[in-house]
Amino acid sequence: MKSIFRIFFRTLRIVLTPFMLLWEKATTPKGIVRLPEAQQQIDQQCKNLALYQFKTCPFCIKVRREMNRLSLDVALLDAQKQPQHREALLQGGGRAKVPCLKITDDKGNSQWMYESSDIIHYLQKRFA
Template identity: 55%
Template sequence: MKFIRIILGKIILLLNFVFSPRGVKRTPEAQQLADKKAQSMQLYQFEACPFCVKVRREMKRQSVNIELKDAKNDAVARDELLTGGGKVKVPCLKITQNGEERWMYESSDIVSYLQKEFA
């Protein structure tokens, strides 16, 4: 079973690389505002998780650089996810606004949020 997951994960990553979406073009000022807004976000993810790939593709479409945290291979990131969000489930978008943290778990919710914030 682990072998199948490894193979499927590599296929997902290859297809994501081959069919990578294009990012939106913004003016330098608008991109600077988007980058500033993205600094308050972190995405906890596994590299080959199809739902995480879905979120990363939307990040690319919206041309935003959100910090990625590998909750599978990084014990510190995994602990942050468990402590802050309450469970080790990916993808999870951590949004920090006005000193308050919000943890968003569902990929569809994250994609909708990114579209609303950065479109």
């Protein structure tokens, strides 16, 4: 019975994946246009951020859309298909849950932020 559920959901994911990615592409808003100096400063700040995500996770899509709207160049790390990123997420954040924003300060200390709504609120507060 357990294998039947697993096969069902795996098939469902395979069928829905193209539609989810197409929906993301079609509904992603235009990014904020900033002066080149301001955008360069924001890009520099984004080097201390990394988003651990799955490509087709609806909550990850929500965060990526907001990052695009804010014109943020944050590193996207696929914790589903790249085992080294999944392991880093487990070691650093303690859970293999996505989306997860890794925020590194100037001293090299890292903070791991889970929950898409918290991540979006943080990005809006810091970069909007």
